[in-house]
Amino acid sequence: MVFKLNNHLLSMIASGNGHGEDSPYFEGWKAYDSNPHHPMENPNGIIQMGLAENQLCFDLIQDWLKNNPKASICTHEGVNEFREIAIFQDYHGLPEFRNAVAKFMAKVRGNKVTFDPDRVVMNGGATGAHETVAFCLADPGEAFLVPTPYYPGFDRDLRWRTGVKLIPVVSESSNNFKVTREALENAYEMAKLDNIKVKGLLINNPSNPLGTILDRETLRSIVRFINEKNIHLVCDEIYAATVFSQPEFISIAEIVQEDIECNLNLVHIVYSLSKDMGFPGLRVGIIYSYNDAVVSCARKMSSFGLVSSQTQYMIASMLSDDEFVGKFIRESKTRLAARHGVFTDGLAQVSIKCLKTSNAGLFLWMDLSGLLKEKTFEAEMALWRVIIHEVKLNVSPGCSFHCTEPGWFRVCFANMDDQTMQVALSRIRTFVNKDVDTKKPKRTLRWQGSLKLSSPRIYDDFINSPRSPLPQSPLVLARN
């Protein structure tokens, strides 16, 4: 007897592609996976610059672990705690964990604000935290505004299983991609015309992919906007500790404690240790809400994505070591600043500009619009393919972040060692110099050649959709 797979057997969610993985960006991952760079074994392989990972300070972490064997329930020194921790399953989390996280969140924000451990709700990474917040705040069909360019994971996390919509708020290079009141109003009015109920505004500060932070005036204007409209404000601050130079990071927590009119029930922070500590594998996500009902509901929902108690225990010990945390945060900023400096200087030598207001994050927002054949996203994708297949760097094209101006690329710089970064830099320099030397017609031809390699359908899929699927590899989904 032969059975056919009947699609009605599965849910609409399972039959659809809201997960966003049927995206053209797969090409970059596939290319990297089949030919990854290795300094000795594969020096001509592709360098992975599409991962917003923070790998610069693991020596500090590993030293700390060696000196603190009691931090683990799997060491001689800590194993007597194993039983109690392995059976611990309270969705409030270990009290030590919540306290340590609350303290860490304050420290990362220069101790200008405090966080109440009782409002700290854990979840499976910021990924799980975002979905949970969306489930708490909006019904299917309702929407959040999101300034562009934005982290493509939002399309999956806030929308896929919740049925919630995202509406882009356009920002532009002419003012360094600032979020303006005008753009917010525009997006809000557009939604109204479409009969879509806007439930909130999602901001990401510091921004992935821009590497910029929001200034105080912008933050205040955002708070005024959401209060006037009576909609929620979700602030993803998972890059808070990566602000490596002046001006300093200003958390939304600082703004709402200012003398500003604000309904605190509307304000929610999403946080995680994936970027600031560099632990994406440990899946430590945090929702910090000023709204009691959201704290309570999110905590119940956290049952679907609790942090492993083994990990809670280790993190609690690590983050409650004040001296270590202070040193780690300082050193991490220093190393990020150095890396950022070397990289931008290297690019400047061949006249490549990056968004100059960037002073945070694990990436640069690189302007290659001057190298585009024409000012279109097709040309951006063509250039992207050249960068992957010829320059052999897996960077991310701006369109994957819903950027509305072609020619921008996000380049991650903290997921590799110094040597690899130098290789990457020299490849870029060689490419640009060669490209400048080459006459226009030739360059055009070469790019058109690359273009032909892929089916035009891929472009259509992508370019036609302002809220297109996210650029993630089916192989390594959550890394971005």
Next chain:
Amino acid sequence: MVFKLNNHLLSMIASGNGHGEDSPYFEGWKAYDSNPHHPMENPNGIIQMGLAENQLCFDLIQDWLKNNPKASICTHEGVNEFREIAIFQDYHGLPEFRNAVAKFMAKVRGNKVTFDPDRVVMNGGATGAHETVAFCLADPGEAFLVPTPYYPGFDRDLRWRTGVKLIPVVSESSNNFKVTREALENAYEMAKLDNIKVKGLLINNPSNPLGTILDRETLRSIVRFINEKNIHLVCDEIYAATVFSQPEFISIAEIVQEDIECNLNLVHIVYSLSKDMGFPGLRVGIIYSYNDAVVSCARKMSSFGLVSSQTQYMIASMLSDDEFVGKFIRESKTRLAARHGVFTDGLAQVSIKCLKTSNAGLFLWMDLSGLLKEKTFEAEMALWRVIIHEVKLNVSPGCSFHCTEPGWFRVCFANMDDQTMQVALSRIRTFVNKDVDTKKPKRTLRWQGSLKLSSPRIYDDFINSPRSPLPQSPLVLARN
């Protein structure tokens, strides 16, 4: 300026009570929390017998950890792996983890079946796994059949955020709560009359709360049923390794590899290390589906509830140690059998019967119907309150499992040491003897007294709803 909390600000899910925590069973947790038993410090406190935890073999685990320091990324011996593991975030999981889990699942099933590591999808406990399966298989409003009595967490896990319905399939004490074809057909037809589309059948084998396993004939009849109806079969086998005496456990994996007509695309197993290993805090849940599309979709959804890579690494090492695993499974069964024996014998001395077909699980299904004032759930709740407040044992009333016959109680026996179990037994004996000595009117009066303590609304809420909220403490939700 004063702001009022506007309920429309939140989602319908957040405003509703689908989380199931507004339940009368909270009383038991509250009583336990405010007066927990301790052999020295509070010998007259309440003994917690409402937690299906497996605490009998932690000595073996702790010994293993001491002998295997490389299993942890937080030991001197293992710390060099820390960086690689902390940044590992592939939703396929560590290959070693998937392999070890697949091997373990086979071993637990007597190696009569094998599992393909590529079909092993991780998730945040069986809790997350169930929700994910529901999201994959059914649209809002569609339903799963579930034989009663059943684990109350299903009401939250499968329904709350998915909008999926559960329809009880009634089983009865007269045939030891067996799942019959007739009852399945009845429930299916009832759903049809209500215009509800049945998408699947959820079984829990071994059963919480019954402690029974399904025999081969019942399993075959279930497979025939779901194939005839072309609906899914989700088998929660998280108590697989707790089968401590003959007959042996038969996994659905064994049935579908028999010479039986079965569309494998319909069959999905949910598993977890919370019960068999006793690690609920580590949140290791597994979906094993024979349906490729479900594997692929569930894996994408697992982004919301990945297992901490630190925990994956440790579990991979532990479960790939064949000798240890063999010894652990054997020893665990031996200790569960002994505990079960002592407990049932102790109850038999005062003529309390338990479901006699039980040979699995971490609990007994105790028949106190003879002690009910009348054969109603009000009387069951009254007796339950006496057991909590006077006998000082926090057990779980049958109605919390949607049992359709009053008088049954689930009593967990593996979450305490021998001494505490003896205290619990002697309390039960004292109570029953006293109760037998006391004349009827007096007993009735006392119980009515207890009844008055709580508002009748609580009963109404609960008794009127066949799919009532789950009995979980807001304090310690996930423990059950």
